[in-house]
Amino acid sequence: MLSRRLPPHGDLNALTRALAQRRAEGLPVADLTESNPTRAGLTYPADLLAALASEAALRYEPQALGMPSAREAVARDHARRGVAVDPDRVILTASTSEAYTWLFKLLCDAGDTVLVPRPSYPLFEHLTQIEGVRTFPFTLEYHGRWEIDFATMQSAPEDARAVIIVSPNNPTGSYLTPRELDRLLAxxxxxxxxxxVDEVFADYPLDVRAPLTDIAARADVPAFTLGGLSKTAGLPQLKLGWIVAGGPSEACTAALAGIELIADSFLSVSTPVQVAAGQLLERGATIRTQIHERVRANLTVLRQNAQSFPACEVLRVEGGWSAVIRVPAMLTEEQLILELLHREGIVAHPGYFFDFPREAFLVVSLLPPLDVFQDATARLLRFASS
Ligand SMILES: Cc1ncc(COP(=O)(O)O)c(C=O)c1O
Structure with missing residues (x-):
């Protein structure tokens, strides 16, 4: 009965099962995978969502690409990073994940290929498969920083339609550099x-000078940059993302007309969030600042903790909300994370969740409250080194 587009599902992985059991037994858990900002002990102003209740949101006048006022608000927000974006090139979506699926519908026939980075965000496998699209991974290699291995990119099949870059990447934290962008554009x-280019974490630079952002606006080929309230203002529950289209104007006009048709079939962005977009983007700055301070402080603590455990290495994090720790490969990553949970009550992600090419890596979120993070990472590093 079910289509072959559906990825395998139904079986919980070993970590999820072990975690559910530990929680059912009422045992404590220090969660170093928490990436939901609304559960990270941040202070959200109590009246932050007041603008959603505006009377203007009582009228429903759908516009496929989004209300002009909201598209202008997104364009204005880009000016914060020093980039001029034409509001006519902004497309609103309910999330970045939805933005990906619209772009796959726009660009790919069933069976076409898109290039995706490896290691990266595991949702790509699902988002592409559900759209009937194949992936071809290109590799990021760590040489003191994560760099694109262009040889793997060049061996992509002829039918490849698009290349996805996540900058900064989740979980490696690497931004695309100007040199990489030149080679990529060629x-x-x-x-x-x-x-x-998925730039959902672009507002969170860490170990980087002058990060490259808003790449679609700089591209001379058809290009799209993705962003959203989920990360830029720590508001994933509001369901507002966007695409900024860039590149030559003829191709851009054709792309916008195509996306308009797709968007018109769904009209998925709610009116209240569009009415409130300007205020949410402005006031969301207070949450963005708290998140940025949190991830910076946790990264500093992680580095300090790691000084006592030279067998573990905290890899360079140029930006984003996570850190990668290379640990001794005494156990498999799966054994290690299950033992960590069982013996220390700590949850961390294994590298294989993100398709790291070899073992052993652990990925930790930099969002948890500082005291939880400090204690749990010290214990994690001791455990992984022993
Ligand atoms: C790199 C990356 N892109 C997109 C998303 C999804 O964002 P949204 O909540 O806008 O769908 C995530 C979520 O963690 C992510 O890590």
Whole structure:
């Protein structure tokens, strides 16, 4: 009965099962995978959502690409990073995940290929498969920083339609550099690839000077940058994301007309969140600042803790909300995370969740409250070193 687009599902992984059991037994858990900002002990102003109740939101006048006032608000928000974005090139979506699926519908026929980074965000496998699209992974290699291995990118199949870049990437934290962008644009021109850049974490630079952002606005090939309230203002529950279209104007006009058709079939962005978008983006700055301070402080603590455990290495984190720790491969990653949970009550992600090419890596979220993070990472590092 079910289509072959559905990824395998139904079986819980070993970590999820072990965690559910531990919670059912009422045992304590220090969760170093928490990436939901609304559960990270941040202070959200009590009246932050007041703008959603505006009387203007009582009228329903759907516009496929989004209300002009909300598209202008998103364009204004980009000016914060020093980039001029034309509101006519902004498309509103309910989330970045939805933005991906609209772009796959726009660019790919069933069976076409898109290039995705490895290691990266595991949702790509699902988002592509549900759209009937194949993935071809290109590798990020760590040489003191994570860099694109262009040889793997060049071996992509002829039918590849688009290349996805996540900048900064989740979980490696690496931004695309200007040199990488030049090589990438040359490949896009040569192969006819469209460039899709997920910049949901672009507002959280860490170990980086002058990070490159708003890449679609700088591209001379058809390109799309993705962003959303979920990360930029710590408001995933409001369901507002966006696509900024860039590149040559003829291609951009054609893309906007195509997306308009797709968006018009769903009209998925609620009116209240569009009415409130300007205020949410402005006031969301207080949450963004708290998140940025939190991830910076936790990264400093992690580095300090790691000094006592030279067998573990905290890899460079240029930006984002997570850190990667290389740990001795005495156990498999799966054994290690299950033992960590069982003996120390700590949950961390294994590298294989993100398709790291080899073992052993642990990925920790930098969002948890400082006291929880400090204690749990010290114990994690001791455990992984023993
Ligand atoms: C790199 C990346 N892109 C997109 C998303 C999804 O964002 P949204 O909540 O806007 O769908 C996530 C969520 O963690 C992410 O890590």
């Amino acid at each position: 490949l896009c021109r040569d192969r006819g690839w469209v460039l899709i």
